[in-house]
Amino acid sequence: MTGRDRGPYAKGVARREEILAVALEVIAQNGCRKASSREIARRVGLSQAGLMHYFGSREELYEAVLRARDERDNETYYLPNPSFEGFLALIAHNAEVPGLVQLYVEYSAEATIHGHPSREFFLRRYDWVRGMLVTSIVNAQEHGEMGPAVDVGAAVDLLIAAADGLQVQWALDHSVDITGQLTGLWQLICRSSWRSLPG
Template identity: 40%
Template sequence: MSAARGPYAKTSAKRKQILDAALAAYAEAGSRKVSVRDIASRVGMTDAGVLHHFGNREALLAAVLEAREAAARDAFGDARLDPEAGLRIVAANASTPGLVKLFVDVAAAAAEPEHPAHDWFTERYATIRSSLAEWVTVDAARPEGRKPTADRPAPSRVDADWVARILLAATDGLQLQWLLEPGIDMAADIAALRDVLVAGLVARQGK
């Protein structure tokens, strides 16, 4: 397939330029709010010119989060498929509080079905939950030297789904606490919780 040409290619390139500028603005913002004007000034456009490429501010912010996740996959691996990549991403998030705050803010707003990010968040959580549950079922319930047997099987998918939900809930909730108390080590806390939950499932299955 040949590369896109004409107006579409120009629009696509401009959208990428805007998203790159937005990611940089939020990454550098710290606790300071980022406005559409901040983003527009980085690409030499007006506020209206920036929003023209996305429709409205909410759609722009949803696209920023999608771009942020794509960049994280490139840098650290796909958290939807590799829980260890998820921990690396959580650790890296500590250097970009502006992007963490954006995620927390948009995630809350996206609970409304008409929000531009609603479908993205719904699919994201479903995919990560499924991936985490599969990981728990296949690998995490097998301490060194122990393999599932007929009398000591691996945790059921129901148990694994529960672990996945709790880990995701803790990750997002911990991000909010970290914004208020930056000394919290998010990645270490989530890794410790994961180990405790998995150990509990192994003990339960062994009864």
């Protein structure tokens, strides 16, 4: 605790938090279209230029929202020891924060374009999720839930792809059972993991 925490710096942090909270709300309704940053600015009583004082760009704002979410989710669902159950629990929790799912679906797609400022963020984010799922598979193998015959890298990329694709389907139709489908895929991988590897 330093003097700064009660000073103008702390006020700036609080304001940033307020903007992040409002951003989630607006994104839940409108997605992350250009119009939304105008709406966020309006609701927190700032001009768009004023909003950019706290977040240098629309892209920085969205990254900050997703980063804050990942840090919280990492603590809640993955630490200290990542497991597939934790991954599923996180995905079940997502149904309660549709705005974040919407932001992730829209912004991760937008960021794939060459030269996008958040391309690096998502590449690093994939690496993080990959690492977490690799550990989950190794743990499942140690506990005897999964056998040795698994191409871990391929399995992990497939699980992430299925989770991403199912989130798009869910965003269109909330009756899509993401956790049920991912459990099914996990079981397919588990069953197949006791066979001898081909070749």
